[in-house]
Amino acid sequence: MPRRFNTTGPCEASRHYMLPAERRLPDLLPYVEAALYFVLHAPRQVGKTTAMLALAERLRGRGYAALWASLETSQGVETVEAAEPLWLRSIERRAGELPAEDQPPEAGPFIAGEPGQRLGAYLREWARRCGRPVVLLLDEADVVGGSALISLLRQLRDGFVGRGLGAFPVSVGLIGMRDLRDYLATASDGRVLNPGSPFNIKQDSITLRSFTAAEVVELLDQHRQDTGQAFLPAAAALIYEQTRGQPFLVNALAARCVASGAGPIGEAEVWAAREGLIAARTTHLDSLAVRLEEPRVARVVEAVLMGDRKLTLRSDDFAYTVDLGLIEAGPPVEVANPIYREILARLLTEDRQAMIPAPWWPWRRPDGGLDMGALVAAFLPWWCENAAMVAEEDAGQYPEAVAHLTFMAFLQRVVNGGGRVSREFAAGRGAVDLLIEYRGERFAIELKRVRPRHDALERIREEGARQLEGYLRSLGLKEGWLLVFDQRPGRAWSDRLWAEDREADGLILHLRGA
Numbered sequence: 001m002p003r004r005f006n007t008t009g010p011c012e013a014s015r016h017y018m019l020p021a022e023r024r025l026p027d028l029l030p031y032v033e034a035a036l037y038f039v040l041h042a043p044r045q046v047g048k049t050t051a052m053l054a055l056a057e058r059l060r061g062r063g064y065a066a067l068w069a070s071l072e073t074s075q076g077v078e079t080v081e082a083a084e085p086l087w088l089r090s091i092e093r094r095a096g097e098l099p100a101e102d103q104p105p106e107a108g109p110f111i112a113g114e115p116g117q118r119l120g121a122y123l124r125e126w127a128r129r130c131g132r133p134v135v136l137l138l139d140e141a142d143v144v145g146g147s148a149l150i151s152l153l154r155q156l157r158d159g160f161v162g163r164g165l166g167a168f169p170v171s172v173g174l175i176g177m178r179d180l181r182d183y184l185a186t187a188s189d190g191r192v193l194n195p196g197s198p199f200n201i202k203q204d205s206i207t208l209r210s211f212t213a214a215e216v217v218e219l220l221d222q223h224r225q226d227t228g229q230a231f232l233p234a235a236a237a238l239i240y241e242q243t244r245g246q247p248f249l250v251n252a253l254a255a256r257c258v259a260s261g262a263g264p265i266g267e268a269e270v271w272a273a274r275e276g277l278i279a280a281r282t283t284h285l286d287s288l289a290v291r292l293e294e295p296r297v298a299r300v301v302e303a304v305l306m307g308d309r310k311l312t313l314r315s316d317d318f319a320y321t322v323d324l325g326l327i328e329a330g331p332p333v334e335v336a337n338p339i340y341r342e343i344l345a346r347l348l349t350e351d352r353q354a355m356i357p358a359p360w361w362p363w364r365r366p367d368g369g370l371d372m373g374a375l376v377a378a379f380l381p382w383w384c385e386n387a388a389m390v391a392e393e394d395a396g397q398y399p400e401a402v403a404h405l406t407f408m409a410f411l412q413r414v415v416n417g418g419g420r421v422s423r424e425f426a427a428g429r430g431a432v433d434l435l436i437e438y439r440g441e442r443f444a445i446e447l448k449r450v451r452p453r454h455d456a457l458e459r460i461r462e463e464g465a466r467q468l469e470g471y472l473r474s475l476g477l478k479e480g481w482l483l484v485f486d487q488r489p490g491r492a493w494s495d496r497l498w499a500e501d502r503e504a505d506g507l508i509l510h511l512r513g514a
Contacts, residue, residue: 003226005255007248007282010050017222017251018272024209028055032064032135032171037198040178041142042208043325043336045248045284046177051208052137056097059135064170065102065136069094071144071152078146079462085111085368087152091122091136120155120168127168134169139203140271142176160198174199178323180405211245213237220254227425229258231265238270238371244337248284260399269418272331278343288326290348296395297321301344304333305401306449307429334426345423347406348398352409355390356382370419370438372445376512379410383514384493403514404432404447411436411445431467435475444471444480452488457513460484463503465509472507479508486513 006016008079024047031038042048052068059066069091074083088107095103103207104228110118127134144152157167189474211219216239220231231239234258244250256273257265278285291297304327311333321327326344328336335341363378383406391402392407398405409425411434414478415421425431432447448464450457464482472480486496498513 003222003257005223005251007252007255007284010053011047014436017219017226017254018050018257019211019215019219019413020164020436021047021208022054024211025051026206026409027063028031028173028206029219035170036165037156037172039179039199040175040206040208041177041323043246043323044177044287046208046210047247048208049139050448052173055350056509063132064071064135065098065130065132066137067091067097067104067212067267068139070139072140072471074148075140075490076145077144078148080148080151081115082150083148084146087119088122094304095502104155106131106251109196116151117151117155119152120159124168124453127164128166130166133165133171135171135173136169137173137175139175141174142178145206146195157198166392172198178320192265207314209245210243211250213240213245215239216243216245216250218433219250223254223258223320227258229262229265231257232372234267235265235270238267242270242274243337244328246339248339249337251338252284274339275420278339278346285343288343289325291324291346292347293397295397297324297377298325301335302325302398302401303399304335305344305348305425305432306429307425329425332426332429338422341423341425342421345405348401349405349409349412352390352406353413355386356410356413358413368439370415370436370443371440372436372443375414376445376483376510380406380497380512380514382410383407384497402451403487407447407483408434409414415420421424428468431464442475442477444468444475444477446471446480448482448486449485449487455485457484461500461511461513463512465504468509469504471509478506479510481510483511484513 001015003015003017006018011018028038040048040052049068049070052343055069067135071087071090073090074086074090076084077086085107087464092107099238105122107122109220110122111120122349123134123136124231130132134464141152156172162168163170200257217231217233217236224230231254236496239250239253243253245294253270253273257269258453259271260269260272290318291303297320300311300318300321302308302313313329313333318327318329322329325336326340328334335344363371383403387403387406390406391399411421415436415438419436422435422437424435430448434445435446436443436449446464446468448467449455450460461482461484464484468480468482472478496513502509502511
């Protein structure tokens with residue numbers, strides 16, 4: 001059976017193109033040898049399960065009774081009474097990975113025991129029976145919630161104190177998307193909770209990094225070796241640039257590219273695969289939509305989207321959003337990769353697009369190209385008439401970004417199917433850069449805002465003009481647009497709508513107020 005690029009479940013070397021996931025981790029063997037407990041956290045579908053299955057196999061080869069098990073079946077089960085049996089059954093189901101003499105006991109008799117003590121009793125009996133030191137790797141640990149999570153952590157802490165050969169697992173790993181601090185926040189029930197100390201094994205959290213550019217090339221070359229079909233160097237570089245090495249995205253793009261034909265794969269195939277992936281809304285990408293509705297995520301994403309200079313980097317919300325893989329901590333603080341950035345923008349603008357009627361103005365030039373001046377000129381009076389309605393209907397998780405998102409929706413309404421919009425936003429910039437590519441031409445737009453009670457229009461306009469100049473020079477363009485949304489209360493539209501065109505060292509800047 002030919003190998004393929006994998007986007008579902010753990011990788012298997014006989015079936016999938018893959019790189020050793022353990023190389024993207026710090027060496028965990030010293031933690032196990034020192035009888036330490038640890039938390040491994042990384043975003044969804046970056047190879048955590050693959051890495052932990054490989055670690056368990058490696059540890060078994062070194063004389064440990066090492067077992068991987070998933071706690072996923074207890075997701076949404078917040079009572080100890082209901083969750084604990086699921087944990088024991090999950091461990092029991094994986095017993096076949098071990099020789100008979102190292103296997104955990106049958107779960108049934110322990111499930112009949114006292115809630116809140118059953119997991120600890122089960123693990124103690126396993127360690128007592130086994131002639132080897134026991135290591136337990138619990139995947140999807142962060143789906144456990146409520147009192148069940150409190151019990152899980154407390155029982156592991158209690159066992160940690162007396163751990164050792166014949167007593168309790170010498171090392172336990174909790175694997176999930178979230179770091180320990182978020183486990184503790186989730187587990188808070190008003191009681192004193194200190195189950196975390198066994199897991200404080202190093203100053204920095206253990207995480208699984210994404211692929212490097214060289215590793216992307218190495219992965220893609222496995223397909224050439226198997227089939228003779230090559231990814232051209234420019235295509236491999238584009239895949240890395242668009243994914244920043246996120247393993248699921250790398251594999252998903254590559255899988256779509258090889259499905260497009262048998263010839264060499266170039267940049268055109270990658271761009272087509274990118275658009276198809278975004279449009280397909282796979283389970284992985286659809287999960288972003290759910291995350292964007294979480295208030296703690298929305299607060300951080302909105303700040304990044306708006307280029308906020310006062311984003312609180314030490315907040316739990318910020319750390320949580322980074323752990324989910326949505327945001328890179330930087331500097332600069334930005335959306336994790338261009339594909340996520342595009343999906344984020346489309347998810348946040350798709351409802352707004354429904355508010356906007358089909359383009360009624362002559363936005364195409366006679367030669368079929370995009371008339372950017374006409375597009376901006378059409379948007380401004382439409383925004384003047386509809387801003388209040390849009391703000392009222394769209395009072396959701398992103399209130400500060402309504403104007404920016406509405407213009408992006410207006411723009412997307414035009415270029416859908418005929419062009420591409422690239423977006424650049426990062427915390428601290430105070431602006432959003434848009435690049436529209438349409439029929440071989442490129443158009444640059446800078447979006448800024450005058451915040452209530454904080455900014456002066458003149459300062460924001462001049463700052464925006466300088467940023468637009470820099471953006472144009474980085475792109476090699478000679479002309480661009482700046483839109484400044486004035487969000488100060490009580491401002492009449494006659495004051496908000498203004499226009500200025502200026503030249504600056506050979507550049508033409510179209511400055512517009514909204």
